[in-house]
Amino acid sequence: MEDVHRILYATGFIGETELGHWNAEEIVSEIGARLGRPVDRAELEPAWLASFPVDEQVLELVGRIAVRHRTAILTNNDLLLREALLGARPDFAGRFGDIVFSAAIHAVKPAAEAFRRTLSIVNAEPSETLFIDDSDSHVAGALQAGICAVRFQSARQLAAELERHGLLDGS
Structure with missing residues (x-):
């Protein structure tokens, strides 16, 4: 989990995505590149949705x-x-x-x-x-x-x- 945080947050990547510097497909591709393995969008979306809890x-x-x-x-x-x-x-x-x-x-x-x-x-x-x-x-x-x-x-x-x-x- 520390690696994910470091790769996505500490590098400024998430800040860039929040400002619209990356489209959805580019985000998926870049996360795979940063993790060193291909990432399937269907695998990634539930993790992304977990960051937006709905009350x-x-x-x-x-x-x-x-x-x-x-x-x-x-x-x-x-x-x-x-x-x-x-x-x-x-x-x-x-x-x-x-x-x-x-x-x-x-x-x-x-x-x-x-x-x-x-x-x-x-x-x-x-x-x-x-x-x-x-x-x-x-x-x-x-x-x-x-x-x-x-x-x-x-x-x-x-x-x-x-x-x-x-x-x-x-x-």
Whole structure:
């Protein structure tokens, strides 16, 4: 595991993929080259998906909100994960109006540019946006970009925050 971390993270490769410097097929090929053996995409995708855990309670909350409000995801992830996630979870399309991957916008959170590019894609103003993230630095970045932001801690806490912001009617 230390070798995988060193090969993928310590070299800056993952950072490059999150900025969109590699497409999905190039990521698979490069990982194989770095590991010194061919890697099958079908073998790699489950490992990539493991880095994007889905909280079903949160997804249920998003579904409730999506009935009356626009919803979106902004994630610091690469194009391989985008393809794998959208293939594995087609239900996301019905809950999120937009799913924005940093690799597609060539900017990562907490940089203000990531928020500006995402707001442009979702056609929203900072003042009409609530950003939720489990990272203090990402929340701080959103706040600096003029976006109301909340740090995610649990589905229960999120429900309370959504109600406080008038996005969830408690039903």
